[in-house]
Amino acid sequence: xxxxxxxxxxxxxxxxxxxxxxxxxxxxxxxxxxxxxxxxxxxxxxxxxxxxxxxxxxxxxxxxxxxxxxxxxxxxxxxxxxxxxxxxxxxxxxxxxxxxxxxxxxxxxxxxxxxxxxxxxxxxxxxxxxxxxxxxxxxxxxxxxxxxxxxxxxxxxxxxxxxxxxxxxxxxxxxxxxxxxxxxxxxxxxxxxxxxxxxxxxxxxxxxxxxxxxxxxxxxxxxxxxxxxxxxxxxxxxxxxxxxxxxxxxxxxxxxxxxxxxxxxxxxxxxxxxxxxxxxxxxxxxxxxxxxxxxxxxxxxxxxxxxxxxxxxxxxxxxxxxxxxxxxxxxxxxxxxxxxxxxxxxxxxxxxxxxxxxxxxxxxxxxxx
Numbered sequence: 001x002x003x004x005x006x007x008x009x010x011x012x013x014x015x016x017x018x019x020x021x022x023x024x025x026x027x028x029x030x031x032x033x034x035x036x037x038x039x040x041x042x043x044x045x046x047x048x049x050x051x052x053x054x055x056x057x058x059x060x061x062x063x064x065x066x067x068x069x070x071x072x073x074x075x076x077x078x079x080x081x082x083x084x085x086x087x088x089x090x091x092x093x094x095x096x097x098x099x100x101x102x103x104x105x106x107x108x109x110x111x112x113x114x115x116x117x118x119x120x121x122x123x124x125x126x127x128x129x130x131x132x133x134x135x136x137x138x139x140x141x142x143x144x145x146x147x148x149x150x151x152x153x154x155x156x157x158x159x160x161x162x163x164x165x166x167x168x169x170x171x172x173x174x175x176x177x178x179x180x181x182x183x184x185x186x187x188x189x190x191x192x193x194x195x196x197x198x199x200x201x202x203x204x205x206x207x208x209x210x211x212x213x214x215x216x217x218x219x220x221x222x223x224x225x226x227x228x229x230x231x232x233x234x235x236x237x238x239x240x241x242x243x244x245x246x247x248x249x250x251x252x253x254x255x256x257x258x259x260x261x262x263x264x265x266x267x268x269x270x271x272x273x274x275x276x277x278x279x280x281x282x283x284x285x286x287x288x289x290x291x292x293x294x295x296x297x298x299x300x301x302x303x304x305x306x307x308x309x310x311x312x313x314x315x316x317x318x319x320x321x322x323x324x325x326x327x328x329x330x331x332x333x334x335x336x337x338x339x340x341x342x343x344x345x346x347x348x349x350x351x352x353x354x355x356x357x358x359x360x361x362x363x364x365x366x367x368x369x
Contacts (some may be wrong), residue, residue, distance in 0.1 A: 033360035036349035043341045054212035054282035063198035066181035066191045067169040074368040079183045083174040094170040101163035108156035118146035178204040208269045212282045213260035221286035233280040294332040300344040310346040
């Protein structure tokens with residue numbers, strides 16, 4: 001077969017077209033976008049806080065003891081019961097003390113009668129001594145006897161008051177509002193006056209104190225002298241049960257061994273959620289920093305040169321940007337420099353990122369692999 005020159009001239013062109021088509025097919029596809037989650041840089045008012053471990057203490061504690069000795073007749077409460085001030089707690093057999101009161105009253109009546117008679121004798125002897133019917137010495141003796149009987153009356157009156165007081169102590173009432181502890185004696189027992197062992201211990205739990213230690217560096221804010229600083233306390237691992245109180249006490253010296261200050265906050269504790277002896281997580285709000293620049297804490301990464309974040313640019317690529325971290329506040333990090341409000345930063349998926357990589361922002365509910 002013979003080829004004409006025109007056909008032979010087209011062969012190089014056809015080959016070039018085929019090679020160009022093969023070259024286009026062999027070009028690698030563009031890299032896929034890396035899925036990430038992201039958040040906006042915001043400007044917020046952020047509180048400045050101090051955290052500590054606190055210990056719940058009763059507002060006041062009273063160890064109830066008997067002031068007289070005798071047989072315990074009855075108990076007016078059950079163990080662990082809430083009582084109000086003035087509620088009946090114990091009753092001791094009052095009969096010996098009532099008899100002592102009756103005897104003291106009888107002695108007082110006798111002494112008053114004798115004192116009255118002695119006063120009358122003074123009046124009689126005043127007239128007699130003026131007429132020299134009796135000597136001055138006799139008059140002075142009658143007068144001294146009357147004065148002695150008047151003093152006896154006062155002593156008898158005091159004895160009556162003491163007997164009445166002893167009788168009143170047979171009825172023991174709650175000195176404060178609070179919750180009773182374990183009952184240490186039962187009806188029929190003999191109780192002793194001012195025994196070392198109390199009959200019951202009452203803790204006032206509305207309100208309560210929470211004691212904790214704060215660092216010396218916070219002393220200026222703690223002593224600012226304005227409105228009481230708000231304090232929250234929550235059981236460990238359960239911030240949803242946090243209660244709010246106010247700082248009410250700062251110790252008068254810094255502990256040189258620890259560099260901390262003993263502090264107390266008062267909580268109303270109306271629902272009884274805080275229990276004496278319980279350990280709680282304490283947060284003291286020292287002040288509020290207005291207009292702070294914040295990002296979610298997971299956005300901040302730590303590298304060899306310090307802290308940095310991945311910022312998503314307008315073309316959906318990322319850049320690594322160093323930032324100055326001021327502090328962490330809960331789930332947020334306060335950034336002192338490096339970011340501006342409105343910028344978008346990566347919060348999850350940073351392990352697959354390098355500067356210039358294109359990303360696809362997923363919803364937080366979507367899985368980032």
